[in-house]
Amino acid sequence: MCIVIKACKQNKESVLQKVRSGKLDSAALSISSIVDEIILSMHTNGVLRCLSSGIQDLRADNTTIPYELVWASAIAAKMKVRTSLTDIPYAITDHRTLAELGYTLIETEGKLGAGLMREGSLRALLGKYDAQSLFNGYNQVVQNYILPQLDIIPNIHILDCTDLEVNLRNENYERSGIATSKRGGTARGYKLSTIRGLTGDTGLIEDIRFGPLNKHDLALSEEMLKTSPVLKPGDILVNDRGFISRPILNYLKNKRKVDTYVPLRKDMDAYKYAVDISQKSSNWFPHPNQNRKNQCITFVPHIGPCWQSACPSYDVDLNSCVVWDKENNEYFVFATTDTSKSAKDILKIYELRPEIEEDYRQLKDFWKIEDFKSTKLNMIAFHIVCVLFGYLFFQIYTMLPEGEKLAGKSLPIALKTYDAKPQNFVVLYADYEFGVITLLDMMKLYSACGQIVKEKIEKIAKFKKIIIINTAGVSSMYANDGGVIMAV
Secondary structure, three states: OOOEEEEEEOOOHHHHHHHHOOOOOEEEEEOOOHHHHHHHHHHOHHHHHHHHHHOOOOOOOOOOOHHHHHHHHHHHHHHOOOOOHHHHHHHHHOOHHHHOOEEEOOOOOOOOOOOOOOOHHHHHHHHHOOHHHHHHHHHHHHHHHHHOOOOOOOOOOEEEEEEEEEEOOOOOOOOOEEEOOOOOOOOEEEEEEEEEEEOOEEEEEEEEEEEEEHHHHHHHHHHHHHHHHOOOOOOOEEOOOOOOOOHHHHHHHHHHOOOEEEEEEOOOHHHHHHHHHHHOOOOOEEOOOOOOOOOEEEEEEOOHOOOOOOOOHHHOOOOEEEEOOOOOOOEEEEEEEOOOOOOHHHHHOOOOOOOHHHHHHHHHHHHOOOOOOOOOHHHHHHHHHHHHHHHHHEEEHHHHHOOOOOOOOOOHHHHOOOOOEEEEEEEEEOOOEEEEHHHHHHHHHHHOOOHHHHHHHHHHHEEEEEEEEEEEEEEEEEOOOOOOOEEE
């Protein structure tokens, strides 16, 4: 069977006039989805528009599908855990969602079985982008458009890296590296470095860098630390041991006016000095975290001279919090360049860092960020960027009034608990236009139409007539094939 696809533009009043005149090509009822709700929320709050503003559209000038809709479909696919490129044209199928985005398609059968766009067109488009331009595009969209659009200005940031492993035996993964896996043994893959900004109880990935697996965490992140616009004077940066560097710590404090919090390694002189002083002073206080009742803390200031760079005169001072685990008789030292903080303050800020590890766990376990369907680097980059945008959209959604009910929850939990229901909207198609009306408006429209138009509406929408009797007399109701009832 030959199915004809029509591209339609939104024009509600024109469509209503055509329906009254007897012209109606198709009708569809809207079924809710948590992902559709998030995409619609991003559209309403101007976030989708940021995508087309920050990433150059390299398609021909005569294209009809809005560029932000291409990205919205790709991101929605990742949110629905559909990792293949072939899934993207089918990621958004709800008629109202498409209608609200200002564009939709219909078939002669009134379905979206052929998808919004062809897979071949997507591959051709992605072939025009290299991996770096896609990663740069993510950073530009987030930093220059989305965060300003929503007036979000994080001042506490967490830096970390995660490994993205692929098949060790497959040498075709472009620019992949081989290194020792954190889980043991040898691994092939890539490394992703991220800066996560905290805003309220939510974290947003603000800046990213990407490289081969064998590149050291600090080497991959150094340029980002020195130049990222998300780090502003007065901000706080929390690191882990993989980013211990006296020159970087000095640079952030002296040049960028950013204070760093970092744990010290046991083989460092500054660590040994801090532990020695803490043992001699014996001025211990209970750990502020009630779950760590077997641990005590103490404050040891001015440990900077024990950790010198090649230019000691350039070194900034450091204060530290020493944690004593009495059960295992172990010591942990956390240092900061902010010499105004107490031991409790230092610990409280550093304990924010595990949040980014939870980000990585979700990105791998649920979002399938490592599930690459291609060995080409630009396709890998596109997958990663779409996953990160999807994760960002969900985090933003939980901060907005319409999504605050999901605050503190993950998307997997939201998907499990979401109750998909038919929505109070009907989408009408006539010629190359469509309009979204409520069921109440549909009832009024149906009642005002002549018999010929009524029959056409019934045929197109595939309504089955039901007669009911109520106190007002006899009413006609119609239930479509999906079981949704419309009264008229």
